[in-house]
Structure formats: C-alpha cells, structure tokens
Amino acid sequence: MKAMLLDAPGAALRLADIAIPEPGPKQVRVKVAACGVCRTDLHVADGDLTDPKLPIVPGHEIVGRVDKTGPGVIRFAIGQRVGIPWLGHTCGSCRYCRDGRENLCDHPGFTGYQIDGGYAEYAVVDADYCFPLPEGLGDVEAAPLLCAGLIGYRTLRMAGPVKTLGIYGFGAAAHIVAQVARHQGMEAYAFTRPGDTAAQVFACELGCVWAGGSDERPPQPLDAALVFAPVGGLVPLALEAVRKGGVVVLGGIHMSEIPAMPYALLWEERVIRSVANLTRRDAEEFLALAPRVPVRTHTTALPLAKANEALDRLRRGELTGALVLVP
Ligand SMILES: [Zn+2]
Ligand SMILES: [Zn+2]
Numbered sequence: 001m002k003a004m005l006l007d008a009p010g011a012a013l014r015l016a017d018i019a020i021p022e023p024g025p026k027q028v029r030v031k032v033a034a035c036g037v038c039r040t041d042l043h044v045a046d047g048d049l050t051d052p053k054l055p056i057v058p059g060h061e062i063v064g065r066v067d068k069t070g071p072g073v074i075r076f077a078i079g080q081r082v083g084i085p086w087l088g089h090t091c092g093s094c095r096y097c098r099d100g101r102e103n104l105c106d107h108p109g110f111t112g113y114q115i116d117g118g119y120a121e122y123a124v125v126d127a128d129y130c131f132p133l134p135e136g137l138g139d140v141e142a143a144p145l146l147c148a149g150l151i152g153y154r155t156l157r158m159a160g161p162v163k164t165l166g167i168y169g170f171g172a173a174a175h176i177v178a179q180v181a182r183h184q185g186m187e188a189y190a191f192t193r194p195g196d197t198a199a200q201v202f203a204c205e206l207g208c209v210w211a212g213g214s215d216e217r218p219p220q221p222l223d224a225a226l227v228f229a230p231v232g233g234l235v236p237l238a239l240e241a242v243r244k245g246g247v248v249v250l251g252g253i254h255m256s257e258i259p260a261m262p263y264a265l266l267w268e269e270r271v272i273r274s275v276a277n278l279t280r281r282d283a284e285e286f287l288a289l290a291p292r293v294p295v296r297t298h299t300t301a302l303p304l305a306k307a308n309e310a311l312d313r314l315r316r317g318e319l320t321g322a323l324v325l326v327p
Contacts, residue, residue: 002327003120004307005055009047012308013058013119021116021124023070028127030082034301035118036061036143037310037323039171039230040086043254044113045311053114058307059325060086060111061146062118062125063139073127081139082130083287085146087278088115089126103154103277110277119307121327131283134291144297144322145290148172153286155226155251155275156180162223166191166241168214169229170199172322173251175206176295177226182207183293189218191234193317202298202320217241226251232258235272236265244268251275299324 001020004013023029041058043049062084066076076082089109090097096104111117111125133142152173159165165181167174168191181188187210190203194213203211210219214234221243227234228251235258238248245268253276266272298321302310310323 001121002304003057003116004304006045006052006058007055009045009052013045013311015305020122023068023073023124025071026073026127027070027124028066028073028076028082028130029068029122029124030062030064030084030130031067031122032062032064032118032120032327033139034063034143035059035325035327036146036148036172037307037314037325038147039314040147040253041112042311042314048254049113051114053116056113057116057118057120057123058112059118059120060084060088060113061143061148061324062111062123063133063143063146064118064123067122069127075127076130081133083133083142083146084111084118084123084125084130085150085278085283086110086112087280088129100281101279103279103282108277119304119325121304129280131287134287136291136294137297140299140301140324140326141297143324144172144176144299145287145295148322149176149290149295150278150283150286151251151275152177152228153180153289154278154282155228155249157282158249158273158275159224159226159247162186164189164218164220164222166218166222166225166238167203167208168225168227168234168238169231170203170211171228171317173228174226175202175298175321178203178206178208179293179295180289189222191216199320222246224249228252230255232256236261239265239270239272242270245270247271247273249273249275297322301326
C-alpha cells in the first residue's frame with residue numbers, strides 16, 4: 001500500500017510502498033477513506049513531541065471502512081464506517097485508567113505517534129479504540145471530528161457551563177467548537193492573529209458574536225477562554241480577558257514558552273489548565289452530539305502524496321477550517 005512515512009524528526013515525509021498490515025487479536029483493519037491533518041502531526045514531524053515510533057505513519061483523524069477483523073472482534077462488521085482518533089491504546093490497569101481518566105494513562109499508545117496512523121491506504125487499530133461515525137457528513141467532512149472535534153469538545157467541557165466564551169486561535173478545532181458553543185447557548189468571542197480579517201469573518205459566519213485580533217480586548221469580560229493556538233504569549237492575554245474566577249483552558253499538546261507575568265493576572269481565583277488527549281467517553285459523547293448541533297466542517301481535501309504540502313500550509317497558517325488527505 002501507499003503510505004507517507006516519517007523517518008526522523010525534521011525530515012519531510014516520504015511516499016513509500018509498504019506491506020498492507022494484518023490485524024491481530026481484537027484489532028481491525030480499516031481501508032482509509034480520509035485522514036485529517038492536525039497540528040499535532042506537525043509537532044510529531046518537527047520533533048516537538050519526542051517519543052515517536054520511527055518510522056511512523058502519521059495521522060489520527062481517520063475515517064474508513066472496516067476491511068478485515070482480527071480474532072475476537074465482535075463490535076464491527078466488514079464494511080462498517082468507523083473513525084479512529086488520537087487515543088489508540090491504554091493499559092487499563094494504571095491508577096488513571098482505573099479512575100476513568102484514561103486520557104492520562106501511564107502507558108498509552110497514540111495513533112500516528114506510536115501506532116501507525118492514517119496517512120496511508122490502510123490502518124490497523126485496536127477495535128476498542130475506534131468508533132462508529134454518525135451519518136450526515138461525508139468521509140472528508142467527518143475526518144476533522146476525530147481530533148479537532150474531540151479535543152475541542154473536551155477543551156470546551158473543561159471550561160464548565162459559561163455564558164461568554166473566548167476562543168484564541170481560529171483553526172480546525174475552534175471552527176467546530178464555535179458551533180457547539182452556540183448550540184449550547186454560549187456567546188463565543190473569537191481571537192485571531194491581528195489583522196487576519198478572513199479568519200474573523202469566518203468566525204462570525206460560524207456563529208461567534210464578536211471577532212477580533214488577539215491583541216484586542218473583548219467588549220465584555222469573558223467567563224472562560226479556550227486557547228487553541230500553540231502560542232504561550234496568548235496565556236496572559238487570555239487571563240486578562242477573563243473575569244474573576246474565570247478559567248483559561250489550553251487545548252494544544254505543545255505550546256511555545258509562556259512568558260513571565262504579574263501575579264495580578266491570575267489573582268482572584270482565575271485558573272489556567274491544560275487538556276491532555278481524550279477518553280473514549282469524550283468520543284462517544286461528542287460523536288452523539290455532533291449531528292444534533294449539527295456540526296458542519298469546512299475542509300480542503302488534498303491527495304495523500306501531498307501530505308508535506310498540507311503540513312506546510314498548516315505551519316504557515318494559510319487556511320480556514322481543516323485540511324484532509326485522501327488516499
Ligand atoms: Zn493506564
Ligand atoms: Zn490531533
């Protein structure tokens with residue numbers, strides 16, 4: 001099969017012809033129909049995340065159809081459409097797994113990082129870590145739900161029940177979260193790179209009540225703010241924008257250094273917290289919620305062989321919505 005391989009951090013992905021993988025016990029093989037390109041793939045390719053299997057097939061927003069099942073799989077039938085997210089394996093026995101916080105598992109495996117992912121024609125995954133997908137979205141359109149949607153949803157949930165919500169960085173995750181926030185009765189305020197009027201117009205089209213540059217203050221204090229851009233300098237700006245007791249939730253897996261800041265920004269019980277990975281429960285909840293919103297994604301499809309171009313476009317921030325590779 002054709003696959004895009006990362007041989008070493010910092011190298012370009014290489015188009016390779018490799019053997020079609022065989023599913024083992026409790027695994028399924030999926031014929032990939034689409035795979036979203038996530039900023040985390042960029043962090044893997046660039047070496048910001050330091051624990052990849054090498055070579056690795058990146059990609060953890062996989063939509064495909066079950067093509068072969070290994071021994072012991074009863075959950076899925078051949079031909080069934082499934083989605084495969086970042087969380088690919090957990091140990092099931094560490095204190096976090098036992099506490100229902102498997103996103104923090106001590107011995108996890110992540111798709112497209114330690115487990116070969118979806119920048120390929122086929123992927124083999126543990127059947128317990130993939131999910132039936134709702135109807136209503138095509139394969140390309142559904143792909144961003146698997147990470148931008150899932151992690152975005154978990155990030156939104158960590159903000160708690162709020163009325164006014166800031167969203168810093170209006171990429172793939174934010175464009176989904178804005179729709180969910182409006183559905184849940186929140187007012188969303190979008191913060192983009194200063195001067196990025198295209199992203200600001202896009203944010204308002206998706207239901208945000210206000211959009212401006214990250215250097216601007218919102219028209220009123222925010223109950224909470226989500227930060228999706230991997231820019232540490234946004235953390236003090238977001239703290240400045242939230243009211244007393246407000247929470248700033250950091251949704252990315254990697255971020256540039258957070259600058260020193262006066263304690264006054266955190267004072268009055270403001271909270272900063274991060275979000276790590278996802279649980280399978282997040283996936284079940286979000287995939288049930290998405291069709292009720294209904295979430296519509298804005299996607300640009302590229303052929304699999306153009307994965308490097310896709311990563312470059314993401315690096316340069318030159319897109320609205322999400323990029324998706326099609327094998
Ligand atoms: Zn565990
Ligand atoms: Zn991701």
